[in-house]
Amino acid sequence: MTLVVWAGGRLREPDEALIAAGDHGLTVGDGVFETLEVVDGRAFALSRHLRRLTYSATRIGLEPVDVELVREGVGAVLAEADGLSRVRITVTSGSGPMSSARGAGPQSIVITATDAPALTECRAVRVPWRRNERSPLAGVKSTSYAENVVMMEFARSRGADEALMANTHGHLCEGTASNVLVERDHEILTPPLAAGCLAGITRGLALEWGADAGIPIRVAAVGELGMDVLDRALEGEAHLAVTSSTRRVQPLASLDGTDLRPGAMLTRLAAVFAVRAEHDADPAPRRSK
Known part of the structure; x- marks a missing residue:
């Protein structure tokens, strides 16, 4: 390498x-x-x-x-x-x-x-630990990363490469190195920053570029996305994707060892993101949501 x-x-x-x-x-x-x-x-x-x-x-x-x-x-x-x-x-x-x-x-x-290779798929598991949305490091891209290392090792021990967690209220928060998108009821939602998640760069661009393309996408209200939405995904009633600088918009291939189908809107969002990124290597910052 x-x-x-x-x-x-x-x-x-x-x-x-x-x-x-x-x-x-x-x-x-x-x-x-x-x-x-x-x-x-x-x-x-x-x-x-x-x-x-x-x-x-x-x-x-x-x-x-x-x-x-x-x-x-x-x-x-x-x-x-x-x-x-x-x-x-x-x-x-x-x-x-x-x-x-x-x-x-x-x-x-x-x-x-x-020259590390691109991450081509995401297999995630739920972890028993929670993100503290009241932490002084909530929303900070900090080098104090040991919590995430422990959760990632938990995921790897179960054949996965990402771990999804709740916050202290039991609401869906984020992955160890990614934000989460949920496609359900004809729209795409992502947890709010108040949930304790990082203001991901790809998350922000997905919200902006998806809306520009006419895709119904928004930040969820506080408490709107519980961890039970992951059960809905396992039942085929919702779809999931993660976003990060190394994954872009990537539908989940599996959750807790169960294969998942990609959602149509999330698949379209991934395509929109790829086209916009190709034509704008340094998109001007907008206000975070």
Whole structure:
């Protein structure tokens, strides 16, 4: 696998040591990140991802991220090799004490790019844990990702590659690395941000581009989507898809080991997304929903 690395303002060797032993991103997960798809050599929806990176950093109290420096780094890694498919931007608070107290920085910024293969299908399971919508990290793309790792390992132990969870109220929330779309009763719904889910870039574009194409799609009201909607999908009365930068709009192939049929509207939405993405590599940001 190809791995291109940029840090400290320049390209680095893939196996070069970059992070100090006391970096707070390493010791306590004190950082934020973004993962982007690469389309024809360009980082897809870079402006939207940088806006969310800035938001996440602000939410956890980091100093403002040097967005232009990050853009420079993204350009450098993508210019280094052909066939790259994915970019990750990681920003941590930098070196700090061996405690939860944050140090004075400066920030660590590391950008990597790989040629990892596309995720061609999604097989999901429900997990017994819940997302805390009241957490200070709710809606933040944080490097404190151990919760998601545990849930993903639970899914993998059951032959799946994604885990779907509720929030503390028992409402459908999100996947470990994806948002969820539900096709039922002649419309497509997605859980609201108040449920505790991340404001996914692909989720937002799916809402916008789907509405532009005349597809009935909207954000559900708080509490409108319970976890029982997953049972409806197993019974064929609803259909499911996940959205993420590495999956785009991807109907679920199975849930809890049961194969699922793709919904007609979700299939159309996936096609609309693919066409729009081909013609607009950096769609201008709009207000989050």
